[in-house]
Amino acid sequence: MDQNGKRKARATLVEVAELALVSKSTVSRVINEDAAVSEEARQRVLDAIRATGYRVNQSARALVSNKTGAIAVAIYEQLATYFTSSFSGAMVTALQDFFFERDLQVLILPAPNRERQKRIEKYIYEGHVDGAILLGPVREDILLSDLLSAQVPIVVGGRPIGSDSVSYVDIDNAKASELAVQELIRSGRKTIGFITGQLSNASATDRLRGYKLAIDGSDARDDETLIGIADWGYESAAIATRKLLELHPELDAIFCSNDLMATAAIAVIRDSGRKIPEDIAVIGFDDSPIALRTTPQLTSVAQSPEDYARALGENLLKQMSGEDLSPKPVILPTQIVWRDSFKPENHK
């Protein structure tokens, strides 16, 4: 069998059947724990499988059953960058748990740029997977192209900019942001800075919108220069905070679009000799573990990674079962987790 050093060919169903003295139908039944098979035949088949080292050929199975048993989780960003947010990390882990329990394999597909995104979309619609979850800054123009017309079950995490022809799960970013800023205003803060992440991202624009809404309906200072633009990362947020402090020495609160940026803000504020929350109150977004590691600990707007993952998973499963094909958004609630960087009672 192995005459000239070649790799031994993989055993097939037929070979197992021959060795077990049954038909390949019976072998198939045993493998799939399907219909009733006599215990005797079952044992013979199991032995033959062991003897031949048989493994099912997934391509063949997928061809006939039209199922691959795999789910793509495409991440439209550099992986290392994506996983710096601990919300993302926890969420992807929860996603894996969700599908693991349902016997589906999660494939993480990194799509850091346009070229790769195209390739991954091709990978998805050519039938390597039964469905896909798209994470990160997904843009409509990229999405709509081939993926939607291919009718593959798809759910996006976070509302894709400008798109309403695809299912997505998101939190009410604008509302969450508005509520947080309102709390700052209620405590008597008047000059409230805002540090935003990249505005190519829908959640960034929504959180910014919420901030503006809260400011608009109040007596707090309304000034475009109170908005610092960063990129979700530490460095850029530190720079933005420094600039804010220079421009507005009377600043008495900062709301940040994520916790990592709030960490930077806290460091810069403390370096400047100001006290938190007495002089400047700080609120972050995501309630990630780093919110516990700052001094003082960070008040943050929370979303549950587990709930988020479950919402994504269930939506996808529904589409995969053909139950519910109309695109629909799922909006998840948030709440503020109060810590020392700002509490409602910290009046100014």
Next chain:
Amino acid sequence: MDQNGKRKARATLVEVAELALVSKSTVSRVINEDAAVSEEARQRVLDAIRATGYRVNQSARALVSNKTGAIAVAIYEQLATYFTSSFSGAMVTALQDFFFERDLQVLILPAPNRERQKRIEKYIYEGHVDGAILLGPVREDILLSDLLSAQVPIVVGGRPIGSDSVSYVDIDNAKASELAVQELIRSGRKTIGFITGQLSNASATDRLRGYKLAIDGSDARDDETLIGIADWGYESAAIATRKLLELHPELDAIFCSNDLMATAAIAVIRDSGRKIPEDIAVIGFDDSPIALRTTPQLTSVAQSPEDYARALGENLLKQMSGEDLSPKPVILPTQIVWRDSFKPENHK
């Protein structure tokens, strides 16, 4: 076609062929840019593909061609944890680049625990992918089970503990570590601490071995309590360093098994009021970007993520082509990148 609201069935080769008035062979040729096809026929086929929205069925193609066009990169660790090391992040990115250029799709498979590892190994040997790269703390007993007997092309990143029946790529951890410690000794340091990562990991044990080798052949203090055990992370390394400083106030150097832990060591040393490198020299491992962000900047033992990725990729490709099936290690060289936390001229 879409009578009762059902999803429109996907077009097949035959339908395209009928519409284009050619045989399915010709359609196949056009799709695969294969043999010569008359320009006229080619256009008709292309039009028909567009008209029908045809997409190749990967399962069918894989069944007959015995190729999936995908490579698994299994990560035997929590993804978020794995990507905290910037070497890992850069390496995986380089790996993606490597395979992208060769038209192979990289699938990241997170295998944080035994249960998942089993599932992923099954996924691999059932033929979803053409080959696999295993990263993280891979253990022999897990590996050898089914994967090797299934004869799937496999390369491991980092020598798996106790295994020699699988190809792997690694740096010469022991040698690299020994050289770094020898430099410390040569500069006159006598009480050299070592902070190790989890010893379940082969590179951790090798780096520790190199440290011991260097100490053994020298007049530096040989004392088990100079070895601090941490888990590659910041917190545990900070604790280990503090303990080291308490136990050995005369400590004049610390060598850390990775840069993140060296960062922690630096912070603790500076907190204690000691100067780097005057009082205590510090060397890290990996030359990751954080080595540039410490004060002082960190001297570190370097391995190139790109070279590492290329070595993994080429080894795997060789196995996939059937060229080279014998398991063999590839050992990559390292060098010390000198920065301010220690230089050869910083004599004690």
Next chain:
DNA sequence: GTGAAAGCGCTAACAC
């Protein structure tokens, strides 16, 4: 409870 037979959608000889 079991087997025979059809066929999933594609590629790859092999003729013409």
Next chain:
DNA sequence: GTGTTAGCGCTTTCAC
């Protein structure tokens, strides 16, 4: 250049 044909390895009716 193009069509015909024979499978790839599996699941799944449908008889028995």
